[in-house]
Amino acid sequence: xxxxxxxxxxxxxxxxxxxxxxxxxxxxxxGGPMFNARQSAQNFSIDRIKxxxxxxxxxxxxxxxxxxxxxxxxxxxxLLDYVYQLNDAGVDALIVQDxxxxxxxxxxxxxxxxxxxxQMTVTSYEGVRYLEDxxxxxxxxARELSAxxxxxxxxxxxxEIEVFVHGxxxxxxxxxxxxxxxxxxxxxxxxxxxxxxxLLYTLTDNTSTNIEAYALSPKDMALIDELKTLKExxxxxxxxxGRLKRPEYVSxxxxxxxxxxxxxxxxxxxxxKELKDAFSRSGFxxxxxKAQLGADMMSHKTPGNVSGNVFSPDATERAKDGANIRxxxxxxxxxxxxxxxxxxxxxxxxxxxxxxxxxxxPEPAINRAMDSDRLKEQLMKLGNTPFATEHIDISVDDGIxxxxxxxxxxxxxxxxxxxxxxxRREGREKVLIDIKKENNKDKxxxxxxxxxxxxxxxxxxxxDLGIDTVYINREMSKNADKNAVIKASPxxxxxxxxNESVLVSSPAAAYAYRGKKLYGDxxxxxxxxxxxxxxxxxxRVTISPELNLHxxxxxxxxxxxxxxxxxxxxxxxxxxxxxxxxxxxKCQNHRQIYSLKDRKGEQFPIICTSDCTPILLNSKPLFMAxxxxxxxxxxxxxIRLVFTVEDAQTVRRIVNxxxxxxxxxxxxxxxxxxxxxxxxxxxxxx
Numbered sequence: 232x233x234x235x236x237x238x239x240x241x242x243x244x245x246x247x248x249x250x251x252x253x254x255x256x257x258x259x260x261x262g263g264p265m266f267n268a269r270q271s272a273q274n275f276s277i278d279r280i281k282x283x284x285x286x287x288x289x290x291x292x293x294x295x296x297x298x299x300x301x302x303x304x305x306x307x308x309x310l311l312d313y314v315y316q317l318n319d320a321g322v323d324a325l326i327v328q329d330x331x332x333x334x335x336x337x338x339x340x341x342x343x344x345x346x347x348x349x350q351m352t353v354t355s356y357e358g359v360r361y362l363e364d365x366x367x368x369x370x371x372x373a374r375e376l377s378a379x380x381x382x383x384x385x386x387x388x389x390x391e392i393e394v395f396v397h398g399x400x401x402x403x404x405x406x407x408x409x410x411x412x413x414x415x416x417x418x419x420x421x422x423x424x425x426x427x428x429x430l431l432y433t434l435t436d437n438t439s440t441n442i443e444a445y446a447l448s449p450k451d452m453a454l455i456d457e458l459k460t461l462k463e464x465x466x467x468x469x470x471x472x473g474r475l476k477r478p479e480y481v482s483x484x485x486x487x488x489x490x491x492x493x494x495x496x497x498x499x500x501x502x503x504k505e506l507k508d509a510f511s512r513s514g515f516x517x518x519x520x521k522a523q524l525g526a527d528m529m530s531h532k533t534p535g536n537v538s539g540n541v542f543s544p545d546a547t548e549r550a551k552d553g554a555n556i557r558x559x560x561x562x563x564x565x566x567x568x569x570x571x572x573x574x575x576x577x578x579x580x581x582x583x584x585x586x587x588x589x590x591x592x593p594e595p596a597i598n599r600a601m602d603s604d605r606l607k608e609q610l611m612k613l614g615n616t617p618f619a620t621e622h623i624d625i626s627v628d629d630g631i632x633x634x635x636x637x638x639x640x641x642x643x644x645x646x647x648x649x650x651x652x653x654x655r656r657e658g659r660e661k662v663l664i665d666i667k668k669e670n671n672k673d674k675x676x677x678x679x680x681x682x683x684x685x686x687x688x689x690x691x692x693x694x695d696l697g698i699d700t701v702y703i704n705r706e707m708s709k710n711a712d713k714n715a716v717i718k719a720s721p722x723x724x725x726x727x728x729x730n731e732s733v734l735v736s737s738p739a740a741a742y743a744y745r746g747k748k749l750y751g752d753x754x755x756x757x758x759x760x761x762x763x764x765x766x767x768x769x770x771r772v773t774i775s776p777e778l779n780l781h782x783x784x785x786x787x788x789x790x791x792x793x794x795x796x797x798x799x800x801x802x803x804x805x806x807x808x809x810x811x812x813x814x815x816x817k818c819q820n821h822r823q824i825y826s827l828k829d830r831k832g833e834q835f836p837i838i839c840t841s842d843c844t845p846i847l848l849n850s851k852p853l854f855m856a857x858x859x860x861x862x863x864x865x866x867x868x869x870i871r872l873v874f875t876v877e878d879a880q881t882v883r884r885i886v887n888x889x890x891x892x893x894x895x896x897x898x899x900x901x902x903x904x905x906x907x908x909x910x911x912x913x914x915x916x917x
Contacts, residue, residue, distance in 0.1 A: 236461070237468040238492060239295070239393065240485040243272030243475055248283055250482040250550040253557045255489030258293035260326060262422075262474060265313055266306075267297040268328070268350065269474045270422040281320045285654040289617060290557060291581055293323035297474075298336075299348040301420045301758040301775070302329045304785040307666050311339055318343050321656035326371070328406060328420070330738070331761030335664060337366045342659040344368040346393065350406035350420070351738070352754075354380070355723050356387045358739035363390050369467065374400050374452065375808040377522040382464045391467035396454040397484055397506075398472025400519070402428045402447040403805035403847075404722055407754055410804040412777055413849055413908075418916040420756065420777065428805075429534035432827040434815050435834070446811045446827055447847075448534040453506060453515035455498050458491055476510065483509040483546035508541040524809045526816070558619035561649070563610055567593060567601060567627040573637065575610070577645045579618075585648040589641050593631035601632040609638040616646050668760060668789040678862075679869040680889055681795070683718065683734075684882075685838065687711075689874040692882040696890070700869070702734045702750070706841045716750055721806050722844060732770070741766070753797060760789035767792040771869055776802055776853075779915030783865050793868040798855045799885055800873025802910065804835065805847035812837060812845065823876060836876050848875055854907040856885075857900045859892035861912065 239258045240251035251259045261283070262274045275283060280296065287294040296317055302310055310332060317325065318340040325343060327333050328350035336345060346369040347353060347362045354373045362370055369391035372381060376394075385392050401408065405419075410427050412418035417425040428447035435441050452472075454461065461469060469492075471484055487502050507514070512535065518528035542550075549556055564576045572592060578584035593601075603625040611620045683702040684690040687710055693701050694712070702718045703711055705726055716732040723739035733744045736754035751772030757763050758775050763786055766772040773795040774783050787794050812818060812825050819825050819839065826834040833850035840846065855862055862870055872889060874882050884901065892898040900907070 234492070236466065236492065237293075237393075238485065238488055239468050239470045240481055241398075241471055241473040241476070242481060243269060243274065243473075244478070245275075245279070245283065246478040246550060246552060247474075247476070247481045249286070249552075249554060250478040251485050252287060252290050252292050253549040253554045254482045254485035254546075255493075255557065256292060256485050258295055258323070258468070259287060260295040260297055260470075260474075262297045263313070263317065266300045266302065266310060266422075268299045268348075268419070268422040269297070272474050277316050277320065280317065280322065284321045284323075284656075288321070288654045288656065289650060290559060291653070295324045295326055295346065296322050297326045297348070298332065299326050299328040299350055300422050301756055301777075302332050302761075303778070303782055304759045304789065305782075307331075307335070307759060307761065311335065311664055311666065314340055314343070315661055318659055318661060324369070329756070329758060329762060330365070330765055331759050331763075333362075333365055333367065334765065335666075335761055339662055339664050340659060341662065346371060348406070349373055349395065352404050352406045352722065353739065354404075355739045356384050357742045358723060358737060359384055359388045359390055359392070361738035361742040363388070369393055371395075371470065373404055375404060375519045378457070378460055378464065378520055379522070381466065385465045392465075393468035393470055394461070394466050395452060395472055396457075396461070396469045397488065398451055398476075399512075400449050400452050400472075400516075402449055402807055402809070402811070404808070406756065407721070407806050408804065409777070409802060410847070412916055413802060413804060413910070416911075416914060416916055418777055420758075421916055423917060427829075430829065432829055434812065434817065435826055435828050436819075436824045437826070440817065440825075442815050442817070444531040444815060445529075445534045446531065446815060447805075448512070448530045449528050449809065450512045450514055450516040450530045451510065452517065452519070454517055454520055455488060455491060455503070455506065457517060457520060458488075459495060473510075477540070478550035479540070479542040479546055480509045482550040483542050486546055486549065505543050505546070508538050509546075510536050510540065511538040513537055518809065524813075526814045528809050529811075529814050531815070555615055555617065557617070559617050559653075560621040561618045562621055563623040565606060565610055565623065565625050567606060567631065567633065569593060569628045569631055573633055573641055575641050575645050577649050579649070579653070581653070583649060583652045585645055585652060587641055587645045587648065589633065589637050591633055591637050593628075593633050596630055596632040599632070600630050601627060603627050606638065609635060610642050612639070612642070613646070618646065618649070670788050676866065676868065677893065678867050680886075680893060681869045681871050682886070683800070683871060683873045685875045688879040689877060689882045690715075692879045693872075693874075693886060696883060696886045698886065702871075704841065716748075718752070719744065720840065720842065720844070721752075721754060721803070721846070722808075724842065750795075757786070760786050763790035763792040763794065769793070771795045773797065773871065774867070777911050777916050780861055780865065780912050782915055783867075787866045794866075795869040795871055796862065796865060796867045797853065797873060797910075798862055798870040799853055799889065800871075801836070801848040801850075801852045801875050802873075803846050804849055807845045807847070810839075810843065810845045838875060849908070851906060851908045852902075853910040854900065854902055855909065855912065856888040856892045856898045858909070858912070859889075859898070 240256035242248035512530040573589035681700040
C-alpha cells in the first residue's frame with residue numbers, strides 16, 4: 232500500500248537494495264553502469280536493474296535510477312541509448328542533474344518520470360517553477376534549506392518535493408563544488424569526488440590567527456525527530472543518503488525511520504543510539520533544517536566515522552543475503568465442489584488478484600474427506616514466499632477429496648501468477664531522437680573581452696581600460712554605470728535588481744529575472760550544447776570550466792547560444808551556507824582577510840557576499856593570456872576575466888596583457904612558476 236509520505240532508501244549494491252526493501256522502504260534509488268554520481272559504488276548493470284525492478288515491484292516498492300552527472304557532448308548518444316534501456320526495464324523514475332539531459336529524456340521517453348537531482352541546487356519556488364515548465368515531476372531540494380523555506384516551496388509547488396532527512400551533507404551546495412575537480416581532476420559533477428573537504432586545514436589571516444581544524448567537514452544530518460513537521464509541511468518523499476554505505480547501515484537507518492513514520496512517538500534512546508552506532512561523525516546535526524548554523528554543525532576534530540559500525544541483530548538480519556522478513560499480506564478464497572476442480576482466488580491490498588483452477592475433479596472420499604481445516608492448512612503453507620495469509624475463506628462440499636499434491640500445485644501456481652502480476656509493468660512510449668547537429672559557429676569572430684569584479688576599484692580599472700561589459704555585485708550598482716550587468720546571488724534569493732542586465736547562476740534566477748537581458752554564469756553547469764541551447768535566448772551563456780579545449784569547442788560548434796569562457800581568475804571552488812570562519816569563532820566582516828591553508832601550504836581565500844554567503848576561491852588564478860591562440864580557436868563570443876582579491880594595479884596589468892594578446896601581440900606569462908594554473912583547458916575531467 233502506498234503511504235502518505237515516501238521513505239526513499241539508498242543502495243549501492245544488491246544486498247543493500249534488498250536490505251532497504253526488507254526494512255520498509257517505499258522506494259529505493261540506485262546507480263547504473265554510467266552517469267551516476269557515485270562511481271565508486273558497486274552499482275548495477277542493465278540486466279541487474281531489470282531483476283531488481285521486479286524485486287522492488289513485487290513488494291510494492293519503486294525503483295529510482297540516478298542519472299545525475301553532467302553529460303559531455305560526445306556522451307549524448309550513449310545517454311539516450313541508456314535511457315531507452317532503463318525505460319524498457321520498467322524503472323519508476325530517473326534522478327537527473329543535467330538540464331540538457333532533462334529536455335532530451337522528456338522527448339525520448341515522455342512517460343518516464345524525471346526527478347530533479349539535489350545537484351541542481353534548487354533552493355526556492357522559482358527554481359521549482361522553472362523545472363515544472365520543463366516537465367519535471369519531482370524536485371529534490373538542496374539540503375541547506377530550513378523547515379520554513381521547505382514549507383514555503385511545498386505550498387506553492389505543483390511538482391512533488393523530496394528532501395534529505397539522514398546522512399552525509401556537503402559543506403558546499405551540491406552541484407556547485409569544483410574543489411575536488413580543480414585540485415585533483417576528480418569532479419563531483421561526474422561522480423568522482425575525492426572529498427578534499429574532509430581534510431585538515433589551517434584557518435589563517437597571515438598574521439596571528441592559525442586555527443587547525445577539519446574546517447570544511449560537517450556532521451551528518453539526522454531529522455528523525457522532525458518527521459511530524461515534515462509530514463505537516465507536506466513533502467512527498469524523505470530521502471536517506473548512503474549509496475556508499477554497507478547493507479547493515481541501510482537496514483538500520485531505513486528500519487528506524489520506517490518505525491517512526493508508521494508509529495509516531497518520541498525517538499527512544501536505544502533507537503537514536505542505533506543510528507549513531509551505524510555511522511556518525513561526532514554526532515548528528517539538523518542545523519540547516521532548524522536554521523541554526525555554526526560550530527555545532529561541524530565535525531572539526533575528526534572528519535570520519537567514529538561509531539565503529541555496530542548494528543542491532545534486527546538490522547543485521549534484514550541485511551542478510553536472501554532475507555525474507557517483509558511479508559506481503561494476501562487473502563484467499565477457495566472452493567472445493569463436487570464435479571468441479573479445486574478453485575482458488577488470491578488477492579492483495581494493492582488490487583492485484585489471480586484465480587486458478589486445479590487439474591483434477593474431486594473424488595468420493597474413501598477413508599477421510601477433505602474438510603475446511605485441512606484445505607486451509609495446506610493453502611497457508613507459503614514457506615519462503617514473500618506472502619503471508621491475512622484471511623482465507625473456504626467452502627468444501629461434504630464427502631469428497633483431492634490429493635494434497637494437487638492443492639500444493641494449485642497454491643504454487645497462484646503464488647507464481649500473483650508475483651507475475653505484481654512485477655509486470657506496462658510498456659512506455661519511446662521516441663527516437665536525432666542528435667545530429669550542424670556547425671553553428673564562425674571561428675573567425677574575435678571574442679569580446681569582459682570582466683567580473685568583486686570590488687569597485689577593480690570595476691573602475693576595467694572601465695577605464697575600455698571593457699564595455701563588467702559583471703558586478705548588486706551593492707556596487709549605485710556607484711556604477713546604469714548599464715552595468717548585475718551579478719545575481721550565486722545561490723538564488725530575492726534581490727531588487729533595477730538594472731536591465733543580469734548575470735544569473737541558476738534556473739531560479741533565470742525564471743525570476745525573465746524579461747531582462749540575461750547572461751548565464753558558469754554555475755548553470757553548461758557541459759553540452761543541449762544545455763547551452765536551453766539558454767539560447769540569453770545574451771551569452773558561460774561554458775563550464777570543467778571542460779577542456781576540445782570539449783568546449785564541441786559545445787560551441789553545436790549550440791545556437793552565444794557563448795563565453797572564463798580566461799582568467801581564481802575560480803570559485805565552493806559556495807557555502809554555514810560559514811567556516813564563523814564556525815571557528817572568527818568573522819572577517821567582509822574584509823576578506825582569511826584563507827584556508829592545506830597540508831601542502833596552498834592558501835585558499837574566503838570571500839563573503841553582502842548576505843554573508845562565504846565563497847572559497849582557488850589558491851591560484853587561471854591565466855591564459857600567453858595561450859590566446861588556444862582560446863581564440865574555441866570560437867567563443869566572449870572571454871571573461873574574473874577579479875576577486877586582486878588590487879587595482881594587478882587588474883590593470885592583467886587586462887592590458889589580455890588586450891595585447893587579443894590584438895595579436897606575443898604575451899609572456901606574468902606569473903612565477905607554480906603561482907598560476909591553466910585550469911582544465913588542457914586536462915578536463917573524466
